[in-house]
Amino acid sequence: TLSAVTSEVEEKQTFNPDKAGELVKELRNSFNSGRTKSYEWRMSQLENIAKMLEEKEKEITEALYKDLSKPEVEAFISEIVTAKSSCNEALKELRQWMIPQKVNTSITTFPSSAEIVSEPLGVVLVISTWNFPFLLSLDPVIGAISAGNAVALKPSEIAPATSSLLAKLVEEYLDNSAVKVVEGAVPETTALLEQKWDKILYTGSARVGRIVMAAAAKHLTPVILELGGKSPAVVHSDVDLQVAVRRIIAGKWALNNGQACIGVDYIITTKDFVPKLIEALKIELEQFFGKDAMNSKDISRIVSSTQFKRLAKLLDEDKVSDKIVLGGQMDENQLKIAPTILLDIPEESQLMQEEIFGPLMPIVTVEKIEDSFDVINSRPKPLAVYVFTNNEQLKKGFVENISSGGMLFNDTVLHVSISGLPFGGVGESGMGSYHGKFSFDGFSHKKAVLYRSFSGDSSLRYPPYTPEKQRL
Numbered sequence: 169t170l171s172a173v174t175s176e177v178e179e180k181q182t183f184n185p186d187k188a189g190e191l192v193k194e195l196r197n198s199f200n201s202g203r204t205k206s207y208e209w210r211m212s213q214l215e216n217i218a219k220m221l222e223e224k225e226k227e228i229t230e231a232l233y234k235d236l237s238k239p240e241v242e243a244f245i246s247e248i249v250t251a252k253s254s255c256n257e258a259l260k261e262l263r264q265w266m267i268p269q270k271v272n273t274s275i276t277t278f279p280s281s282a283e284i285v286s287e288p289l290g291v292v293l294v295i296s297t298w299n300f301p302f303l304l305s306l307d308p309v310i311g312a313i314s315a316g317n318a319v320a321l322k323p324s325e326i327a328p329a330t331s332s333l334l335a336k337l338v339e340e341y342l343d344n345s346a347v348k349v350v351e352g353a354v355p356e357t358t359a360l361l362e363q364k365w366d367k368i369l370y371t372g373s374a375r376v377g378r379i380v381m382a383a384a385a386k387h388l389t390p391v392i393l394e395l396g397g398k399s400p401a402v403v404h405s406d407v408d409l410q411v412a413v414r415r416i417i418a419g420k421w422a423l424n425n426g427q428a429c430i431g432v433d434y435i436i437t438t439k440d441f442v443p444k445l446i447e448a449l450k451i452e453l454e455q456f457f458g459k460d461a462m463n464s465k466d467i468s469r470i471v472s473s474t475q476f477k478r479l480a481k482l483l484d485e486d487k488v489s490d491k492i493v494l495g496g497q498m499d500e501n502q503l504k505i506a507p508t509i510l511l512d513i514p515e516e517s518q519l520m521q522e523e524i525f526g527p528l529m530p531i532v533t534v535e536k537i538e539d540s541f542d543v544i545n546s547r548p549k550p551l552a553v554y555v556f557t558n559n560e561q562l563k564k565g566f567v568e569n570i571s572s573g574g575m576l577f578n579d580t581v582l583h584v585s586i587s588g589l590p591f592g593g594v595g596e597s598g599m600g601s602y603h604g605k606f607s608f609d610g611f612s613h614k615k616a617v618l619y620r621s622f623s624g625d626s627s628l629r630y631p632p633y634t635p636e637k638q639r640l
């Protein structure tokens with residue numbers, strides 16, 4: 169039955185929204201004590217997170233399986249290993265990140281020295297989503313702690329097993345008066361958003377992103393919004409087709425069955441190349457998931473029946489269902505949808521208008537590959553653009569002419585694993601970024617500090633402004 173396989177939102181009231189003010193007060197008291205600012209506190213919390221990640225691997229993969237039937241290997245690679253490397257980098261680099269950065273001074277301030285001091289913002293809120301419910305909750309918290317803040321995390325109620333595990337683990341491993349997990353859905357989040365925070369990092373849809381930003385504006389609270397959008401993969405005919413196709417599958421179906429913000433939303437290729445591309449996709453999909461992908465253990469299910477119905481409706485639209493070239497099977501009881509490919513569906517269909525966030529893959533064909541610029545630029549700026557080509561001119565054209573959160577050539581998704589690259593969107597796909605030092609910077613204020621001495625005091629700058637001074 170549905171209830172046996174799904175972990176739909178449970179009606180549990182673990183947090184009383186009336187207590188949101190008290191919660192923030194406790195966090196603020198902890199921050200005001202000065203404790204969280206010290207290097208030692210930050211390191212101790214990070215060390216405890218590292219320990220938790222070592223000791224609780226099994227519980228984490230189990231929770232992810234309950235919430236999404238996420239295959240163990242996929243859960244391990246995409247959530248646990250990534251969280252570990254983020255935590256380890258912070259442990260290794262924190263001392264360096266905290267060192268004030270010297271900058272040049274000018275002749276008008278001589279003698280002086282100047283530096284940028286990174287100071288914690290104070291009490292911050294992280295609101296997370298359900299598709300990578302563990303990583304996307306913990307990773308911003310690692311950044312907030314590294315920067316010396318007190319932090320509240322609100323995981324997604326749509327992944328309840330992971331949400332309650334996070335609450336349990338944070339209580340067990342971290343300093344509870346400075347790091348808290350609040351479980352809940354819209355009422356609880358709304359109550360949290362009414363409070364004054366010093367920064368909010370929100371991951372989720374642009375619709376709720378607007379609610380978060382409006383609530384933050386009341387307190388002049390800055391936000392990082394990690395949103396989504398329709399991220400395309402452009403495939404030129406000059407590619408190594410097998411490698412390109414395997415990497416596209418890895419960035420769509422083998423990544424939470426398409427339920428990923430940086431997953432491939434749709435493909436753009438040329439009319440003459442599309443038959444070869446579809447053939448290669450069919451062959452490699454069968455290699456990955458067998459002849460019957462609906463029964464493959466290596467592919468996640470759809471997270472909830474709400475999401476299942478939304479996807480089913482996208483496929484059901486007029487002039488869409490007859491464009492299926494592969495897949496299309498669905499099982500509502502098991503919340504499963506097969507990898508599905510559609511060719512040249514109408515531009516105005518919902519499938520081409522909204523972010524798909526599931527296993528449906530439309531292919532858009534163009535006369536020549538450069539026409540893909542117009543296809544992408546006629547839409548809101550995506551979180552990622554993937555381009556498969558060996559043509560250096562074409563690569564240059566994409567970098568120069570297409571604006572997106574990130575851009576990756578000849579692969580999918582992996583740009584997010586480079587901690588030296590900021591992860592974040594632009595325009596409709598979000599604002600601000602995190603990962604690696606960008607997380608530390610995102611949760612810090614960069615204070616401008618100038619040191620002067622009492623020597624070299626010139627009367628030139630002071631009144632009375634005599635004609636001699638004016639001539640200077």
Ligand code: NAD
Nearest residue numbers: 296297298323324353354357372373376394395396397429
């Ligand atoms: P969502 O916006 O519905 O929910 C995310 C969070 O917002 C949850 O914690 C939820 O409790 C809270 N929330 C929902 N409604 C709210 C309301 N009315 N008021 C206050 N809080 C509310 O998003 P989702 O469906 O969980 O996620 C899907 C979207 O997230 C997609 O667009 C996807 O691309 C995006 N996403 C982005 C990233 C990224 O890192 N950029 C990662 C994953 C997902």
